Amino acid sequence: MNKKKTLIIVIIAAVVLVGVMLALIFLPKGSGSDPDAASVDEGVKLELSTDEKGVHQAIIGRDAFGNVEHNSSGTLLEYVPADIKTIHVENNAGSFDITASTPEGDATAYTLVGFEEYETQSGIPDQIANAASTLGFTQVAGQDNGGSEFGFDKPRSVVTVTFTDDTSAVITVGNDAPQGKGTYVKFGDGKDIFLSDTTTVSVFDFGVTDLIAKTITESASSTDADSAQVSLMEVEVGGESIAIEPYTGDKYQTHYRMTKPKKCFAGEMEASRIEGGIRGLYADKVVMVNPSDGQIADLGLSHASMHAEYPDVSVNLRASAPDSDGNVYVMVEGRNIIYQLAADKVAWADTSYEKLKGDYALSPKLTALKGLKINDRDFTLSTRVSHKTDDEGNETTSTVTTVFEGKDEIQIENFQSFYDEVAMIALADNTEANAGGSPELTLHYTFDDDTSDTVEFYAAGDSKYVVAVNGDITGHARKSDITRVLEDLEKVNA
Numbered sequence: 269m270n271k272k273k274t275l276i277i278v279i280i281a282a283v284v285l286v287g288v289m290l291a292l293i294f295l296p297k298g299s300g301s302d303p304d305a306a307s308v309d310e311g312v313k314l315e316l317s318t319d320e321k322g323v324h325q326a327i328i329g330r331d332a333f334g335n336v337e338h339n340s341s342g343t344l345l346e347y348v349p350a351d352i353k354t355i356h357v358e359n360n361a362g363s364f365d366i367t368a369s370t371p372e373g374d375a376t377a378y379t380l381v382g383f384e385e386y387e388t389q390s391g392i393p394d395q396i397a398n399a400a401s402t403l404g405f406t407q408v409a410g411q412d413n414g415g416s417e418f419g420f421d422k423p424r425s426v427v428t429v430t431f432t433d434d435t436s437a438v439i440t441v442g443n444d445a446p447q448g449k450g451t452y453v454k455f456g457d458g459k460d461i462f463l464s465d466t467t468t469v470s471v472f473d474f475g476v477t478d479l480i481a482k483t484i485t486e487s488a489s490s491t492d493a494d495s496a497q498v499s500l501m502e503v504e505v506g507g508e509s510i511a512i513e514p515y516t517g518d519k520y521q522t523h524y525r526m527t528k529p530k531k532c533f534a535g536e537m538e539a540s541r542i543e544g545g546i547r548g549l550y551a552d553k554v555v556m557v558n559p560s561d562g563q564i565a566d567l568g569l570s571h572a573s574m575h576a577e578y579p580d581v582s583v584n585l586r587a588s589a590p591d592s593d594g595n596v597y598v599m600v601e602g603r604n605i606i607y608q609l610a611a612d613k614v615a616w617a618d619t620s621y622e623k624l625k626g627d628y629a630l631s632p633k634l635t636a637l638k639g640l641k642i643n644d645r646d647f648t649l650s651t652r653v654s655h656k657t658d659d660e661g662n663e664t665t666s667t668v669t670t671v672f673e674g675k676d677e678i679q680i681e682n683f684q685s686f687y688d689e690v691a692m693i694a695l696a697d698n699t700e701a702n703a704g705g706s707p708e709l710t711l712h713y714t715f716d717d718d719t720s721d722t723v724e725f726y727a728a729g730d731s732k733y734v735v736a737v738n739g740d741i742t743g744h745a746r747k748s749d750i751t752r753v754l755e756d757l758e759k760v761n762a
Contacts, residue, residue, distance in 0.1 A: 312408060314342045324437040325456040328408055336408045343404045344437075344455045344462070349376045349397035351431045357396070359425035361475025366393055380479050383557060386605065387481040395471045400429045403439060403469075405462035409452055412459045418452040419443030420461075425472040441469050477554040484598060484607050485583055487548035495580040498543055502528075503616045505572040506589075510621055512539055519715055521631040521691065526624060532742065533626040541615035542624075546576045546583050549614070551607035555597060558604050567597045567606060572617045587617035625698035629735045629745060630723045631691045632713045634684070635667050639714035642690070642757055647683075648672045678760060686760050689753055693725075696732060698743040703734045709750050725750050 313329025313336075326344055329337045350370040357364055365381040378393035380386070412420050419442030427439040442452035442461070450463035451470070488496035501512040511528035524539035526532050556563060568588035576583040584601035590611035598607045598614060611618060635651040651669040658664075671678040690711060707724035714720045725733040725745060732744040 311338060312340055312342045313337045316344070318435050319456075322435045323456055324435060326458055326460065328460050339407050341404065341406050342462075343402075345401065345403040347401040347431055349394065349401050351433070352376075352397055352401055353430045353432055355396060355400050356428040357425060357472055357474070358427075359473055359475065361473070361477070364476050364479065366396065366479075368393075368397060380476070383476065383480065386557070386603075387483070388479050389481045392471075392474060392479050396474065399468045399471050400427055400437075400439070403437075403453070403455070403464065405453070405464050406450055407463050409445065409461045409463050412454060412461055418461050420452070420454060425469075427472050439469070439472070441472055476557055480554045480557055480605060482551040482554060482607065484549035484551055484600060484609075485547050485585070486581075488578070489580070492580070495578060496547070498546070498576055498578055500575075500577040501542060501546070501616070502575040503542070503572065503619060505617065505619055508621060510619070510624060512542065512624070519632060519636040519717075519719075521633055522626070526621075529621055530740070532737070532740075533630075534624045535627045537627070538615065538619060538623050542619055545614040545616055546574060546585070547578070549585075549598070549609070551598070552595070552609045553607070554605060555608050556606040559606055564599070564606070569597055569599055569606070574616050585614075587614055590618055622698050625695070625742065627694060628691070629693045629695060629725075629742065630711070630713070630721060630737055632715070632721065634687055634691070635669060636715050637713055638716050639712075640687075641710075641712040641714075643710055645673065645757065645760075647678065673760075683760060686756050689749075689756060693745050693749050693753065695735065695743045696746045701728060701734045701741055701744060703728075703736055703741060707736075708733070709754060 315327040315329070317325050317327070319325055324345065331337055349368065352368045354368070355366040357366075367379045367381060368376050369379075370376040376394075376397065378388065378397065380388055380393075409418070412418060415421065420440060423440045423442055425441040427441070428436060429439070430436045438456055440454040442454070444451050444466055445463055448466070451466045452461050453464045453469060454461055498514060503510045503512070509528055510526065512524055512526055512534050515522050515525045515533070520533065522533045523536060524534035526534045555567075559567075569586050571587060571589045573586040574583070586599050586601070588597040590596050594611050595608050596611045596614055596617050598609060598617075599605065634649070635653075637649045640647045640649065649669060649671050651667050653665065653667050656664050656666070669680055669684075671680060671683045703724070703726040705726060707726050709725040711723040712720065713722075722738055724736045726736070727747075728734045728744065731747050733747060733750050735742050735745050
């Protein structure tokens with residue numbers, strides 16, 4: 269019995285001893301009984317001051333062996349952008365200066381010195397000012413011994429900031445630390461190296477071209493639809509001169525017409541792409557600011573030019589030919605900046621007369637005609653237009669067209685579908701050709717204003733017909749389209 273009691277006592281003592289040991293292991297470190305005392309980061313011992321020149325300096329506390337005491341995070345600068353007067357940056361892209369001013373009650377405004385006539389890219393000066401006014405670190409990485417380990421033999425950027433309290437700070441940025449732990453920086457003229465947030469200090473890599481706004485041309489006013497209507501587009505590309513105007517008449521189914529090098533209707537898709545590449549252009553990047561004439565020539569900016577007229581502005585641009593990556597360089601007349609953007613955003617830089625020639629042989633509006641002669645068949649047309657206003661003042665317009673062949677009235681539903689085939693005879697290509705013999709299909713349109721157009725189709729081989737509009741060859745049509753029109757013409761009856 270005594271042996272059993274002794275064994276139990278020993279077991280209890282062992283359990284108590286283990287419990288005490290575990291308590292000692294997991295008990296929060298620190299003085300007193302405050303359970304939060306262990307979570308307090310004492311931080312690195314850091315003495316901040318300004319020297320006799322007003323330059324901010326930082327001294328790190330070290331023990332007798334030269335080791336950093338309590339190596340952890342700290343703050344080297346703690347200002348706000350409104351406290352900044354100037355920022356000077358030197359990096360691999362060159363150097364630039366920014367001045368800052370903060371009128372009472374307003375946001376801080378920044379000026380890129382020497383480039384005052386150019387608008388700055390929104391947000392970029394703010395990023396630089398934020399990084400230059402408040403600088404922290406996560407730990408002390410070591411000291412600069414003059415080697416290349418931390419990148420201070422060739423710093424990637426050196427930033428000098430002056431503040432409204434007449435002090436200044438110097439931030440030197442070196443290499444990125446391994447494993448994404450941050451970026452090495454030095455502060456003032458000290459040798460201590462700190463690990464700072466990479467995203468924060470990477471803004472000091474920006475150059476002048478990053479600070480210039482990427483807006484090439486402004487968009488038209490969203491509240492004034494008339495200002496968006498182009499009245500003229502003149503393109504000089506590869507030595508070819510092309511002029512395009514909007515078609516505002518009511519005789520043809522088209523939106524654009526060319527006046528140079530020939531008078532003809534322009535292809536809808538290509539012309540609309542060209543118009544879309546004039547206003548509201550935004551660059552992928554700014555390539556050069558204040559380039560020399562030689563640099564402009566080297567980039568091929570004499571390849572193409574655009575002059576466009578709008579009710580509120582004239583736009584003058586020039587561009588290079590697309591490069592192997594599908595990009596072009598663009599300049600605005602009177603603005604000495606070279607931009608880069610994708611070639612498909614400025615179709616006029618790579619257009620041609622061939623690309624701009626019309627999509628169809630000719631597409632008159634049925635409602636604009638009073639006569640249509642197709643080979644030996646002669647149709648007379650008349651269109652009545654009526655307007656109706658409802659009780660709310662909304663006006664609707666309707667048209668009724670009647671068609672006669674001699675004294676016989678042709679059902680409009682029957683004629684309309686046939687006419688759509690005629691008016692939509694597509695140009696298979698815009699290549700020049702010679703028309704021989706007599707036309708197999710002749711369309712003679714007479715308009716309400718007594719003007720007329722004649723379109724002729726001449727057989728040319730097994731699959732195409734040469735197209736002539738008022739005697740001018742405009743390209744080829746597909747044989748299948750002409751054959752279908754001739755066959756369906758026989759089906760048009762009263």
